[in-house]
Structures are given as C-alpha cells and as structure tokens.
Amino acid sequence: MTPDDVMIIVxxxxxxxxxxxxxxxxxxxxxxxxxxAVSHAVLPGIVLIFLLTGERASxxxxxxxxxxxxxxxxxxxxxxxxxxxxxxxxxxxxFPALFSLGILGISRFASGAxxxxxxxxxxxxxxxxxxxxxxxxADLPRSLVIxxxxxxxxxxxxxxxxxxxxxxTFDPAFAExxxxxxxxxxxxxxxxVAGLAVVAFDSVGAILVITFFVVPASTARxxxxxxxxxxxxxxxxxxxxxxxxxxxxxxxxxxxxxxxxLTSGVLFALTLVLAPRRGLLARWRART
Amino acid sequence: xxxxxxGSLQPGALQPASLQPGALQPGSLQAGPLGGLLDAxxxxxxxxxxxxxxxxxxxxxxxxxxxxxxRQRSMFGDAMSHGTLAGVAVAFLLTGAKVPELLLLGAAVxxxxxxxxxxxxxxxxxxxxxxxIGVVLSVSLTLGIVLLTGISDSxxxxxxGLDEYLxxxxxxxxxxxxxxxxxxxxxxxxxxxxxxxxxxxxxxxPGFTAVAGVRTWVVDAASTGLLALAVVLGVRTVGAILMVAxxxxxxxxxxxxxxxxxxLLPLSAVVGAACGAxxxxxxxxxxxxxxxxxxxLATALAVLAVVLAPRRGVIARARAGRLRxxxxx
Numbered sequence: 001m002t003p004d005d006v007m008i009i010v011x012x013x014x015x016x017x018x019x020x021x022x023x024x025x026x027x028x029x030x031x032x033x034x035x036x037a038v039s040h041a042v043l044p045g046i047v048l049i050f051l052l053t054g055e056r057a058s059x060x061x062x063x064x065x066x067x068x069x070x071x072x073x074x075x076x077x078x079x080x081x082x083x084x085x086x087x088x089x090x091x092x093x094x095f096p097a098l099f100s101l102g103i104l105g106i107s108r109f110a111s112g113a114x115x116x117x118x119x120x121x122x123x124x125x126x127x128x129x130x131x132x133x134x135x136x137x138a139d140l141p142r143s144l145v146i147x148x149x150x151x152x153x154x155x156x157x158x159x160x161x162x163x164x165x166x167x168x169t170f171d172p173a174f175a176e177x178x179x180x181x182x183x184x185x186x187x188x189x190x191x192x193v194a195g196l197a198v199v200a201f202d203s204v205g206a207i208l209v210i211t212f213f214v215v216p217a218s219t220a221r222x223x224x225x226x227x228x229x230x231x232x233x234x235x236x237x238x239x240x241x242x243x244x245x246x247x248x249x250x251x252x253x254x255x256x257x258x259x260x261x262l263t264s265g266v267l268f269a270l271t272l273v274l275a276p277r278r279g280l281l282a283r284w285r286a287r288t
Numbered sequence: 289x290x291x292x293x294x295g296s297l298q299p300g301a302l303q304p305a306s307l308q309p310g311a312l313q314p315g316s317l318q319a320g321p322l323g324g325l326l327d328a329x330x331x332x333x334x335x336x337x338x339x340x341x342x343x344x345x346x347x348x349x350x351x352x353x354x355x356x357x358x359r360q361r362s363m364f365g366d367a368m369s370h371g372t373l374a375g376v377a378v379a380f381l382l383t384g385a386k387v388p389e390l391l392l393l394g395a396a397v398x399x400x401x402x403x404x405x406x407x408x409x410x411x412x413x414x415x416x417x418x419x420x421i422g423v424v425l426s427v428s429l430t431l432g433i434v435l436l437t438g439i440s441d442s443x444x445x446x447x448x449g450l451d452e453y454l455x456x457x458x459x460x461x462x463x464x465x466x467x468x469x470x471x472x473x474x475x476x477x478x479x480x481x482x483x484x485x486x487x488x489x490x491x492x493x494p495g496f497t498a499v500a501g502v503r504t505w506v507v508d509a510a511s512t513g514l515l516a517l518a519v520v521l522g523v524r525t526v527g528a529i530l531m532v533a534x535x536x537x538x539x540x541x542x543x544x545x546x547x548x549x550x551x552l553l554p555l556s557a558v559v560g561a562a563c564g565a566x567x568x569x570x571x572x573x574x575x576x577x578x579x580x581x582x583x584x585l586a587t588a589l590a591v592l593a594v595v596l597a598p599r600r601g602v603i604a605r606a607r608a609g610r611l612r613x614x615x616x617x
Contacts, residue, residue, distance in 0.1 A: 027418075
C-alpha cells in the first residue's frame with residue numbers, strides 16, 4: 001500500500017466514525033433519511049458562496065452550505081408541523097426543491113466554473129491525497145485536516161451532550177421534564193448533521209454521505225442493545241468497510257467511494273442473516 | 289414539415305412499417321405516429337416533443353404518486369429512482385447498446401427489486417422504515433455508481449449519456465419516448481380504474497382489507513409495480529435525484545384541495561401534467577435544465593396550496609383558530 005492509499009483509508013475511516021456516531025442517533029430517532037436530504041439540499045449554499053466569493057472550498061462554503069442544510073431541516077419541520085403533510089412527504093418536498101435551485105444556479109451562472117456536479121456526487125476521494133494544504137509547516141491533504149477536525153468536533157459533541165442526547169433519543173418527554181432540553185438537543189444534533197454532511201460532501205461526495213450515516217448504524221442496530229456499544233460497533237463497521245472497500249476498488253480498478261459503500265452494504269446483509277440471536281438464520285433455527 | 293405531416297395523416301401512410309419504432313430516427317423531423325398531435329400545438333417541433341413528453345411523464349407521476357404518499361412511503365420513490373441506475377447499467381452491459389426500451393426495462397426491474405428489498409427489510413421487523421429505505425437507497429446507488437464507472441472505463445463509445453439518468457435530460461427526447469410514455473400512462477390508468485376500490489380500502493383501512501380476504505402482498509406488489517412504472521418513465525426526464533419530488537409534490541397540492549380519493553387521483557395527475565408541460569416549455573425557452581424547473585414549479589404549487597387552501601390551509605386554520613378563541617372568550 002502506498003502512503004496515498006493509507007491516506008484515503010484514514011480519511012474514509014475518520015469520516016465514517018463521525019457519521020456513524022451521529023447516524024446511530026438519527027436511526028434511533030427515526031430520522032435516518034435526513035442526511036440524504038441535507039446532503040442534496042446544501043448544493044445551493046455552495047453555489048451561492050461560489051457566486052459571491054469565487055471560492056468553492058473555504059470556511060464560507062461550509063457555513064453557506066450548512067445554512068441551507070439547516071434551512072432544509074427547518075423547512076420540512078415547518079411543513080410537518082403545519083399538520084397537513086406527513087413528515088416523509090415534507091422531506092421529499094423540500095430537498096429536491098433546494099437541489100433544483102442549486103442545479104439551476106450552476107447551469108445559469110456558474111457553468112464552466114469549477115463546481116463539478118460529477119465530483120460532488122461521485123466524490124473525488126481518489127484525488128484527496130493530492131490536494132494538500134500546509135499546517136504548522138507540514139503538507140497535509142486538505143480533506144484529512146477537515147475530516148480530522150470534524151471527527152474530533154463530533155466526538156466531543158457526543159461525549160459532552162451524552163446524557164441529553166441519550167434521553168432525547170429514547171424518551172423526549174422525559175428529557176424535557178428532567179430539564180435536559182430535549183428539543184434544543186435535537187436541534188443541535190440536526191445542525192451538527194448538516195455541518196458534517198457538508199464536510200463529507202466535499203471529501204467523499206454525496207453517495208458515501210448517506211451510506212456512512214445509515215448503513216453502519218443499521219448494521220450495529222442488529223448487533224447491539226445499548227446505545228454506547230451500538231455507536232462503537234457502527235464506527236467499527238465504517239472502518240472495516242473503508243479498508244475492505246478500498247482494497248476491492250484498487251484490485252478491480254473501480255470507484256473507491258462506490259466499493260466502500262457496497263462493502264458496508266455487504267456487511268449489513270451478512271449481519272442481517274448471520275447475527276447471533278437476532279439474525280434471520282438464528283430466528284429460523286429457533287422456530288424449527 | 290407540414291407537408292410531411294399531411295402525408296402521414298393519409299390513411300395510406302399508416303402502414304405498419306411507419307409505426308415500427310425503428311422507423312423513427314432520433315431527432316429527425318420525420319413525422320411519427322404523433323405527428324398530427326404535435327403539429328397542432330402552436331410550438332416548434334422540438335419544443336412540442338419536450339412539452340408533450342414532460343406533460344405525459346408528469347401525468348403518470350401525479351396519478352401514481354398517491355400510492356406512495358398516502359401510505360407514508362414518499363421516500364420509497366427516492367430509493368426506487370436511485371435504484372434505476374443499477375438496472376440501466378446492467379441492461380447496457382447485457383445488450384452492449386443503448387436501446388431505450390431495454391434500458392427502461394432494466395430500470396424497472398431494479399427499481400422493483402429495490403422496492404421489494406425495502407418491504408422485506410421492514411417485514412423482518414428489525415429496522416424502521418426510514419432506516420430500511422436509507423440502507424436500500426445507499427446500496428443501490430453505490431452499486432449503480434460502481435457499474436457505471438466500470439462501463440465508462442470500458443471505453444465503449446456507446447456508453448456516453450448513460451449518466452443522464454442521474455440528473456435527467458429532455459434535450460434528447462424523441463417521439464418514440466412519448467409513445468412509450470403514453471403506453472405507460474394507458475397501463476397506469478387502466479390498472480387504477482380496475483383496482484380503484486381495492487386500492488381505496490387498502491390505503492385507508494389495511495386491517496379491514498386483510499380481514500376481507502385480500503392478500504396484502506397482492507396490493508403491495510401491484511402498487512409497487514405501478515410506482516416503478518412512474519419512476520422509470522420520469523427518471524430520464526428529471527433524473528433519479530429529483531424524481532421523488534415529481535411523485536410527491538402534485539399529490540400534496542391535490543390533497544389540500546380535495547378529501548376524496550376519487551377526486552385526488554385525477555387532480556394530482558392534472559397538476560403533474562401541467563407542471564410538466566409548463567416546466568418543459570419554460571426550460572426550453574430559458575435554456576435551463578428541465579428537471580429542476582419542473583420540480584421547482586411543482587414544489588411552489590404545493591407550498592401555495594398548503595398555505596392558501598380553503599379550510600385546510602395554514603392561513604385558513606389560523607383564522608379559524610382566532611375565531612374560535614374569540615368565541616371562547
């Protein structure tokens with residue numbers, strides 16, 4: 001393995017860790033589709049900042065994109081609470097509209113600019129080690145620095161807010177009564193998801209965002225019964241998928257994010273069938 | 289061009305040979321089976337093809353959208369439309385050529401498989417429906433991306449344009465696409481008309497339907513098949529990412545204006561068709577991609593309906609609430 005390969009695996013692994021932590025909470029809260037929606041809804045933010053500043057990957061981009069991610073969450077929440085639309089329909093209404101705005105912005109004002117839709121969707125993880133920035137005198141890949149910072153932030157957030165997050169996830173009413181600010185915690189979580197989706201979007205592309213948020217967390221859900229162990233197992237699944245997926249991609253010479261995503265899918269399928277006690281095979285045996 | 293059309297309207301011109309799909313060269317101005325209809329519109333021929341095509345696609349999506357929305361399966365459409373990519377890629381790999389009908393067939397098969405995978409995952413009782421949808425969506429999308437990457441690296445010159453399925457494309461639309469879409473619309477209307485009573489009871493009272501002796505999997509399979517039809521017809525026009533809006537937005541609009549399923553289905557279909565036609569026209573004139581324009585139009589209508597609808601709308605209910613408060617005082 002070359003140093004570049006190691007770098008790609010580390011970036012994917014770090015990202016899968018932070019996505020798994022937040023994704024586990026989302027899966028338990030029944031909001032597993034939020035990252036998918038948010039990762040599409042951030043596009044107009046990226047385009048808008050590009051039109052205003054001419055930069056496509058600055059802190060402003062992250063801020064602008066996060067703003068639109070939050071707008072997507074709040075917009076669908078408003079539609080849902082208006083009481084005339086189911087929550088899934090509200091989500092399905094808001095994010096395509098925002099994504100459409102982004103595409104129109106690109107095709108109208110920024111065509112030929114360096115907002116490449118393909119790289120946004122397929123991700124350019126493969127070239128991540130080549131885009132470097134200097135930090136404390138050392139040349140490090142930009143994606144590595146960004147995902148590293150994001151991962152540390154997410155881990156800190158989950159550790160600091162552990163009690164309120166746990167309570168708000170399993171028993172929102174209790175969280176509110178116990179003074180743990182359940183609604184506020186939920187909103188903080190959503191903002192964190194939006195920010196992380198933007199970072200992930202930039203580093204690995206939209207396809208891996210939704211995969212990393214949902215698939216490892218769902219796999220861990222099949223194996224564990226406690227929140228803490230579920231989040232750890234989910235992060236572990238993310239790392240396994242990153243290492244194995246990268247290996248497969250290199251040997252077959254195909255899309256790295258694609259195979260990493262597929263590997264997580266295979267892990268999920270294996271777990272669904274083989275999980276001790278709760279797997280399909282175990283239940284089938286128990287019945288006969 | 290009118291001379292050609294006039295010719296095609298003569299009985300003699302309607303020989304089987306002219307109806308064979310192969311006789312229609314893509315992009316040619318030769319009048320096909322729809323020549324008279326398209327010429328009747330006050331539009332140039334390419335505009336007319338796009339407008340009629342997007343209208344038919346919008347009609348089908350609007351008509352079948354309630355199958356997803358009313359059963360709280362809106363995001364099913366999202367996963368199914370992402371699932372079409374893998375089917376398109378496999379169909380292309382098997383045939384080695386871009387035959388639109390075969391690619392559509394592949395897309396339909398994989399969208400249906402994705403839907404059944406979601407239903408099966410839900411039935412195992414291990415995952416909630418949102419997680420099941422998320423898992424199937426990401427796995428089918430990554431599978432599609434891996435296959436498409438493999439195809440584009442293979443150097444097959446035919447492959448260019450397959451990624452249209454992700455973001456949609458109307459520029460390449462030809463009469464043959466409209467014929468296929470019209471056939472799909474016909475199937476959808478007939479199935480909905482025949483199965484309306486069953487659909488109504490399965491949607492609003494699944495328990496009763498099951499007790500009445502209807503196997504729920506039959507209804508599930510039928511509505512999944514119909515949804516796959518809508519997704520497959522729409523996905524090339526508006527793209528896999530935006531397709532879900534075309535299924536959901538017209539239903540939300542129509543739902544604010546009526547409370548009866550028998551009125552909801554045609555109303556939503558008409559709203560979908562109108563958004564498709566107007567969006568297709570506007571995008572052609574403004575040289576913008578059609579998918580986003582259609583989706584924004586449909587969403588704007590839906591939000592307007594939610595805010596302004598008589599009795600149900602946000603404003604109407606705020607007013608009613610104030611009246612009630614006043615009466616209580």
